[in-house]
Amino acid sequence: MPATIRDIRNRTGLSLATISKYLNGGNVLPKNKELIEEAIAELHYEVNEIARGLVTNQTKIVGVMVYDIESFFAGSMLHYIGHELRKQGYGTLICDSYNNEEVEEQNLKFLLGKKVDGILILPVSLSGSFMEQARSADVPVVLIDRAVKDMEFDFVGIDNHMAAFRAVNLLIENHHRRIAVIASDVEYSGIERLAGYLHAMEAAGLEILPCYKRLGRHSFELGYEQMKELLALSERPTAVFLGNYETTLGAIMAVNEAGLSWPEDLSIVGFDDLIVSRVVRPKIWMVVQPMEAICTKAVELLMNRIRHKGEEPAVKINYGAIIREGDSIRSLAE
Amino acid sequence: MPATIRDIRNRTGLSLATISKYLNGGNVLPKNKELIEEAIAELHYEVNEIARGLVTNQTKIVGVMVYDIESFFAGSMLHYIGHELRKQGYGTLICDSYNNEEVEEQNLKFLLGKKVDGILILPVSLSGSFMEQARSADVPVVLIDRAVKDMEFDFVGIDNHMAAFRAVNLLIENHHRRIAVIASDVEYSGIERLAGYLHAMEAAGLEILPCYKRLGRHSFELGYEQMKELLALSERPTAVFLGNYETTLGAIMAVNEAGLSWPEDLSIVGFDDLIVSRVVRPKIWMVVQPMEAICTKAVELLMNRIRHKGEEPAVKINYGAIIREGDSIRSLAE
DNA sequence: CTGTTAGCGCATTCAG
């Protein structure tokens, strides 16, 4: 039986209001303050946040839904998000969506039931229709990294189209013409990156062989299997653009297994720089997102929404990505 | 303003008790059931778990404290834990301890304040004294992966000493004598693994040069920097045992950078098999933990504790690790 | 600055 505010009333003789005020940082006579602190210490009293939440109608918890908690990218993002949220005095209720849209929808219901004050989503679903329920429950939502195509929600991420465009252009500038892509055509940001690739190719007047477009869901396996098939092609591409982190890793594995190496046999540009990329030599050219800035901004947005629940229109914030130099591109110039 | 149980009373004319009973799966007349369901649908009613928790005195949330959410190993564990907990109808409140003991202690306070029904800890601290407050708050705790040295708590993990012992023995059987170790001497399981290394070396009567013992905190950097120094030694070891996942990765990077390769220049055995290990060729011998089994068992234990809050003694469950074959060990036999 | 009084939304007695 944990101690309650009443136990400390009985012990100090003060009223509930005084104690409550102390607990919430109000002014209390020094001697009463001492009394209360003493009682708290002896009784091991801890505020019952549940009860507090019931009356203040806020839980000081924000829910975070992540498409896959095993994803390295997601792990890093969660780190930044949690850190920022804690600074703001909020706890983090994390839900793993297992890359499954049904689970994702259930997760949202779950979080709403838990009366979180706001929700941060790294979505699996392309469609945000299920998020409607958050809106009708008046719980603010901020999307991170991947937007949804059919709903207006606050969003923070990068300009994926532009990032991919620049990355592919880099290859083109190095006189590559047979450029393949392994990317996601399932998630929003994957689709944008794919569009960036297409845009760059078209702008340069380059032909895209159908077999150079390798699409599927963001995953290690995708990169691995598709790269394997690319390498087996009779007309092998001279360069490959890898559309995300897990895919980059999988592709690296396939190249290694084939006994090939970059940039000699193949030029590559990867996406998202996490610590593991550094294991690989030669260094790979990388599209790098400002992950910490994204998370900080997303939390900031959410905090604003929580505090001023106005009907201000949704805002999309896209940072620019950095393309970091490596040694994985061979120039085909004569 | 979300709808409450009262709104649905006003709409159906039924009493709170009836509605409450329906919500909790009790028997209600079919026609009333219909009425209620209709009202729920129209009002978008959702149970307020906060209010429910206040009276039932349980939140259906378990807290999970993890030493570092960016750790790949931890990410996988969280995946399994979350999955299992969800199956049991529990939500997961994840706290990242940033490898910082003070944060860890604050996290515990935070979780206790949130009145979680139980707590799973992947600890950063070697000492469990701060966990005492969970005990006095009567909130069950189960430790995962790393135990603490000064308190009796339920624990689920592997027999680290044995696993390391067997791994090092493998090296010895391949006639290595100059065997180095890079491991943690800060976390409980790291210390056990180190002991396993020492045990194997002593049992074989092998000398351990002080400069072959490379210790620090479980991290990518540790593996990287220490391996670099090992490689720079005039009397370089012929084999290295890597005490955990992040360290293994860091070490791999250092070897690559040095332009060396295994098993020719160096034999290695790593720890913990996550997807990234597969990127690396030749395949590395790996000590593999049954991660899913560990998580499932830990949740099972916690559920039992939550349901029967008896004073049964703490139990430690140690699974055996598997040593998975690779091509990273060269036999030194003539 | 302190005390009194009402609820927050729900589950749970106990009658009927």
Place this chain on the structure above:
DNA sequence: CTGAATGCGCTAACAG
């Protein structure tokens, strides 16, 4: 099977 009443632990008025 249903309804009325009570309280979970706390905060928010208001009055003193």
